[in-house]
Amino acid sequence: MEQGLALLLALSLGLLQPGHGQPLHVEPPEPEVAMAVGASLQFTCSLACAGGAARVRWRGLDIGLGAVLSEAGSSVLSVHNASLSATGTRVCEGSCGDRRFQRTVKLLVYAFPDQLAVSPATLVPGRNQEVACTAHSVSPTDTLSFSLLLGNRELEGVQALGREEKEEDLQETEDLLFRVTQRWLLPPLGTPAPPTLHCQATMRLPGLELSHRRALPVLHSQTSLERPDPTSSEPPTTTSPQATPQQGSTGTPRTDSSTRTCRPEIHWSLEPVSWELLCEAACGPGMTVHWTLAPGGLAAYKRREAGAQAWLSLPPDGSRTEGFFQCRLDPGGQVVSLYVPIQKVIPKT
Template sequence: MERGLALVLPLFLGLLQQGRGGPLEVEPHEPVVVVAMGGSMQLTCRLSCAGRKAASVQWRGLDTSLGAVQSGPGSSVLSVRNASLSTAGTRICVGSCGNLTFQQTVKLLVFAFPDQLTVSPVALVAGLDQEVACTAHNVTPTDPDAFSLSLLLGDWELEGVQALGRAEEEEPQEGEDMLFRVTERWLLPPLGTPAPSTLHCQATMRLPGLQLSHRQPIPVLHSLTSQEPPVTTSLEATLEQGSTHSPRSPGKPGNSSTGPCLPEIHQLPVPGGLELLCEVACGPGVAVRWTQAPGDLAAYERREAGARAWLSVLWATCNPEGWFQCRLDPGGQMASLYLVPEICSPPTSGALWTGSLLLGLLLLAFLTYRLWKCCWARQLLGHPPPLGPN
């Protein structure tokens, strides 16, 4: 009796194990399957029954975005086309052989990770403490375990930098998908000697069975070699560079069918200073705005009109050295201009001359008054003023 139970019990346990999903096969085999936003994929579920039993297989989902399902004897294929964020979720394959039912679950994860990185400033200057920001556009998910931004020297993270924090903002989208703009900021100490020629901002997406990365170079200026000044003023332009950008995503406006829409900064001499013009030659629906200037941006006079934005730099005082930067919306592409005050005229020279002249006139008037008063007093006392030595 005991020997018979010992033979039957393993067989019974084996049937239970099969009932929990043993012979049901799902491809891909991973419990979590990732697909890029806008991409396509297939999930195939198969079941073979012993003997002449017909296998029944069917994909099921927990929501209405199951996808296209084609089922036949012993198999069911779930096709996902043009994946969106609403496509993500748990999918269940249920199969049966007679009275035995089997089940497998697959979690579908949709991600967005376009090669759209921007950096600010667009170039670094050796020997200075500098703040640098790196921004990834239109990404999801943004969980730190899945998405990260880092500053690299070669293939290694740059040492000695101070992390200043991370910010996430929603990117404007036409559909229901919610994508994000993620910015990481660091404070860099003066780069060593010799300074590297280039640093890189790297964005990395790590998901089950998948790791992707994009890089954006940040050149390092070893010396500030000034160009010819646009006008005889106290500032000279040392670097003007178009936006650091990546190829634009489909549907974004551009100034050609193959290239991205890039803002540019031009220098326009005006009486008493310099006017900077940021403009972009794109289709309608785009705008540029100034986002950075030495000191406080609010201290500068600015005018913004769609695809053009002006900023006035006056020579009344020695302006601080640094980057002027403008940004394109939508798209996030940026352009930057670095200005260095090489010749700073004393701002009060004219006022000092005027003040000195006024002080001299006041002193002359005071002496004239004192001399007149002295002569008048002598006449009243009957003592004519001395005429000089005999």
């Protein structure tokens, strides 16, 4: 009660005049300001006094760093190469004789790089499938939302499976950044299936809305994919057809009789105690093949490459996901892909 009466008395005497109509002028004028990590910004606070000298000063997190320059009637607060720790409230105080004024500015530093990744790299129509969208190195996370889009509208019939946040292990920065993943269960796509869906991540900040998108191409036939990239916003291009693999399938590298272009071939060997893919190309000396794509990333598999032959096998725990495997022939750059469905495999002991 006594504090309330003291505040009313100060207001009536003009000792403290917060709120609208006060003569303190701040640029930028918004009460909340968002700025990106690494950016720089100046906050200017000024006061004009009739018939007297005005005193103005900023106080807040940066004062001890010497980032404030004050002179008669004006004070400039500079935020250089902003880090996430610069987030907080800054206060400008001014006085004209016995009259005192105050303005506050809330600064929010955010990180939202265009580092969106989607999984799987390609959607297969006619089946339920899990879709994941991950935004890397973001902060704050409570301003971030995800959506699956068909064109510019949210896709209907999608079941949200949950959201996961993990701290990024980034040694080159002291900022605490996060990896945020949203998962959905996608029902079988209609007929005809759309050519592409998009994952969109949106960060909503004071006076600012930012979005990043990544494409989820839809496979319309068993095709060989030209170097698909799960972080690319453009769908991969298709090349020559590739048949659905059979257990223990074999064959010879294909040669285009009109252009005499040698192409690699993928063989799939699935036995009760082993799982292995072989990419090879009988194209003469000096040719090599390399694995370039695998569900979950190549690091999750055992690889062995020897010139025109390259093997890919399961890790000791036998874990993997269904999807496309791709290898590339060099020189030439010809690629071939094989879609392998999920099957229970007993790893080698």
